[in-house]
Amino acid sequence: MKFNIIGEGCLFAAVLLLLLLLQTASTSASAQASPAVLSEWMFAKPRHSNLLKDALRGQTPNDEPADIWSPLPDQGWRPCGECTKSSGKPANSSGYLQVFLDGGLNQQRMGICDAVAVAKILNATLVIPLLEVNPVWQDSSSFEEIFDVDHFIDVLKDDISIVKELPYEYSWSTREFYATAIRETRVKNAPVHASDHWYTENVSPVLQSYGIAAISPFSHRLAFDNMPVDLQRLRCKVNFQALTFVPHIRALGNALVTRLQFPSSTNAPEHGILQDFSHRRNPREPRKFVVLHLRFDKDMAAHSACDFGGGKAEKLALARYRQVVWQGRVLNSQFTDEELRSQGRCPMTPEEVGLLLAALGFDNSTRLYLASHKVYGGRARLSTLKKLFPLMEDKKSLASLEERSRIKGKASLLAALDYYISMHSDIFVSASPGNMHNALVGHRTYESLKTIRPNMALLGQLFLNKNMSWADFRQEVVEGHQHRHGQLRLKKPKQSIYTYPAPDCMCRG
Structure with a gap:
């Protein structure tokens, strides 16, 4: 009996010691955990x-109101029939056009539409756009892994020439090639919302000299205003018809x-x-x-500089994160909640x-x-x-x-x-608001x-x-x-046709 009591006592002491060690380790880990982690998981209490x-x-x-699920009434606008028609493909290509697209899925989607339009402006053969690795999500998915390439090429076959990869004589034109030095075939000074004339004046000479031009960066590099109607309709055709998953x-x-x-x-x-x-x-x-x-x-919570009810710990954590990522460049932080x-x-x-x-x-x-x-x-x-x-x-x-x-x-x-x-x-x-919001609002407007x-x-x-x-x-x-x-809301100057497809992509009647 005495042996059993001692054994049980030793067992109890061992269990107690183990619990103390675990508690100490947990406390130590908590002390080392960042305030951001604590604020994210511990202070999300209802505010209203x-x-x-x-x-x-x-x-x-x-x-539930009876009309909450009712479809939109007819607003008198339809996708333009001309969107499906081709304005004709040039007999001879001026060379190969490469574009390198960064951002997330929907920013890249808009860049693809713009790339087709720029290829049309230049009478160039478009190489399937290269998608850069997303620095936030670390996603290396290629165009071919996201979009149906054959469908993309088939829908646009009467508008521009598209190839899946460069021919052997231009195989040197890669992401790595342009990352190591300044190259004459790379165009990196395309302004945001450039006009169609900018491309004919600045990129056409590169194509004529080398047979290839690579534009990087390319996001938001084509204007939405003062564009030829057929070019706008082509961008609509790419976005709403050619790009399928x-x-x-x-x-x-x-x-x-x-x-x-x-x-x-x-x-x-x-x-x-x-x-x-x-x-x-x-x-x-x-x-x-x-x-x-x-x-x-x-990212959005920190960048907004708003208060989300997590108290001082959350405010401090988000402010610290904001400072690390944006180094004080967030203008919202100067305003109160x-x-x-x-x-x-x-x-x-x-x-x-x-x-x-x-x-x-x-x-x-x-x-x-x-x-x-x-x-x-x-x-x-x-x-x-x-x-x-x-x-x-x-x-x-x-x-x-x-x-x-x-x-x-x-x-x-x-x-x-x-x-x-x-x-x-x-x-x-x-x-x-954001790129996903903008893309879907525009696409659903197009489909009513x-x-x-x-x-x-x-x-x-x-x-x-x-x-x-x-x-x-x-x-x-x-x-x-x-x-x-x-x-439906009509597009205003400087607004995107991908968010506001009328009147560029839609017609009355």
Whole structure:
């Protein structure tokens, strides 16, 4: 008995010692962890508890306005028929045109459209654009891995000549070649929003002398104003017809759309086998769903210089991150949070987006697909949105590991999947402006699809009022968004045709 007591005592002491060691290690690790990590995961508490409580209490399917899902009324604009017609391809090419595109998927998409137009201006043969490695997401995906190259070439075959790679005599013209020294075949002084005449005056001589010209950098290097009509229509043709995603992205996108529309019978397979539901005839009506593009990552949170309710620790962490990344070049940091919010310059948190959707009439029966990369604050930040919309899904919840294996860790392909699903949704909502927002707003305008654009200035002011009742908040939101459901807006000077496709890409009638 004495032996057993001693043995148990030794065992107890050993366990206690182990626990103390673990606690010490945990404390040490916490002390070494950056304030940014702590603030992201520990301080994401609701900021609008009064609104949230009433929104959760009043969320019933019967509250949903009958017209919330109704399609847009006919606005008298259609995609121009001339977009599909070719203005003719020159008999002789002036040489090969290379472009190097940086940025994310949608910035590169716009660059591809501009590259086709510049090739047309120069009567050049376009080499399939080279996509630079994204410095933020570290994604090395090529054009061929994202877009259907054969479809791209076929749609544009009567407009310009396109080759997948340079012939052998020009094989020296590579990214590495231009990185090592100044080269006469590289054009690196193209101004932002250059005119068509700039290219004929500055790039044509390079083509004539060397048979090849490589333009880098190329993002936003072609103007939107004072362009020939046929050139604008060609850019529209590239964006809305020639650029389609690779087959496996479309197949996975179709499968996830069907799982959103028919949730009970088409859940993600347990064993990771991709099922093609595109030809299935389901007697039930498909359920409608909303895609929410929630752009609330750490970069945006820090750059905005806004307060997100994480207290002093979060403010300090974001300020430190902002200083490291932008070295004090963020102008927003000179304004107070109240000033920024009242001007609509603060990105909405998941909680605030949820309150917006609830105020517009969406309820806890709404199917919500979350199109987003890494959300600042993770699950803690998303918890309030999930409470309001328990049927919220994303790529991970809808697709199996095997289905996601081909796109895992590839930001461009993940964004392409979200883009595809967004274009097939009944309603699209983008929480903050950006390249994804701009591209989808323009594409859905072209297709006359419903798109809700949050009134950021109005919402910023409403969220500053901590005494506002849910009834007043809801009334203000509904009235402030009456004309923000995707109604067509004509392009103004200096605006992008990819965001505002009318009147360049669309015609009356």
